[in-house]
Amino acid sequence: MKSFTILLIEDEKNISDFIVKILNANNYKVLTARTGNEGLSIISSQNPDIILLDLGLPDMDGINIISNVRSWSLCPIIVLSARTTDNDK
Numbered sequence: 001m002k003s004f005t006i007l008l009i010e011d012e013k014n015i016s017d018f019i020v021k022i023l024n025a026n027n028y029k030v031l032t033a034r035t036g037n038e039g040l041s042i043i044s045s046q047n048p049d050i051i052l053l054d055l056g057l058p059d060m061d062g063i064n065i066i067s068n069v070r071s072w073s074l075c076p077i078i079v080l081s082a083r084t085t086d087n088d089k
Contacts (some may be wrong), residue, residue: 009039
């Protein structure tokens, strides 16, 4: 059985470590990025099966990453965010 590759783009280390631990325990290959630029580089070079994306990154808004990726890929993206306003959601 193929192990799916998940890219987690999350700048909070404690959140990232927790998610990685859970995914690894369920036999997923996990790549991590702490910035949007690092995430975009990994997406283009590693072609993950799915992206878990925090919208609040230190170098760019996650919405910009979604727009960029959607211009050339249909890779599924799941947004992880603490944003609470309806507009952001």
